Amino acid sequence: MEKFIRPQPIDNEIPLDDTKIIMSKTDERGIIEYANQYFMDICGYDEWELMGEPHNVIRHPDMPKIVFKLLWDRLYQGKNIHALVKNLAKDGSYYWVITNFETRYDESGKIIAHFSRRKAPPRYAIEAIIPIYKTLVDIEKTKGMEASGKFLMNFLEEKGVTYDAFILQVLNVTQEQLNLYFSDTY
Numbered sequence: 001m002e003k004f005i006r007p008q009p010i011d012n013e014i015p016l017d018d019t020k021i022i023m024s025k026t027d028e029r030g031i032i033e034y035a036n037q038y039f040m041d042i043c044g045y046d047e048w049e050l051m052g053e054p055h056n057v058i059r060h061p062d063m064p065k066i067v068f069k070l071l072w073d074r075l076y077q078g079k080n081i082h083a084l085v086k087n088l089a090k091d092g093s094y095y096w097v098i099t100n101f102e103t104r105y106d107e108s109g110k111i112i113a114h115f116s117r118r119k120a121p122p123r124y125a126i127e128a129i130i131p132i133y134k135t136l137v138d139i140e141k142t143k144g145m146e147a148s149g150k151f152l153m154n155f156l157e158e159k160g161v162t163y164d165a166f167i168l169q170v171l172n173v174t175q176e177q178l179n180l181y182f183s184d185t186y
């Protein structure tokens with residue numbers, strides 16, 4: 001990790017082209033093995049800087065830990081998860097994405113790779129998730145991730161929705177529409 005000096009976040013958003021997909025492939029533990037050109041264009045790292053590094057090189061401190069716990073719980077089960085993620089670029093700028101995952105297995109059923117595709121979320125979804133993430137991060141700073149997990153579960157229960165349904169609600173799309181958005185390869 002010597003090559004990476006974690007950038008100081010700055011208040012500058014990198015706009016995404018919503019016709020393009022940010023793609024990466026990792027091994028079963030999240031070590032980057034492939035990133036497409038648009039990934040590199042947006043985060044500002046060169047291929048040699050990313051390959052072999054853990055995917056948390058672009059982790060933004062405004063992201064709650066509980067979101068990544070949910071993400072990894074799903075990935076270990078070979079399931080997809082749509083998460084709104086704020087990522088940290090090399091120059092400290094940030095960019096928001098909505099994620100889509102696919103897990104590949106070998107013949108013995110062992111996970112060999114995770115493929116992720118990310119696209120631009122609508123502005124209203126970003127605005128809706130910011131205060132929720134802020135609360136989760138604040139809880140984590142003072143009481144830890146178990147407490148933020150409880151908060152999130154209570155929040156969803158009060159709304160009477162699952163995590164997945166909530167994300168679709170925030171995006172204001174159906175699962176079919178979201179699948180279509182991700183299939184729109186460039």
Ligand SMILES: Cc1cc2nc3c(=O)[nH]c(=O)nc-3n(C[C@H](O)[C@H](O)[C@H](O)COP(=O)(O)O)c2cc1C
Nearest residue numbers: 025026030055056058059060068085087114115116
């Ligand atoms: C295929 C794949 C893609 C990922 N994409 C991102 C991403 O875009 N941004 C991010 O912060 N974490 C991403 N992660 C999760 C990271 O591996 C990591 O869990 C996260 O950055 C939180 O860091 P931490 O686990 O060290 O706390 C991805 C993981 C996998 C397997």
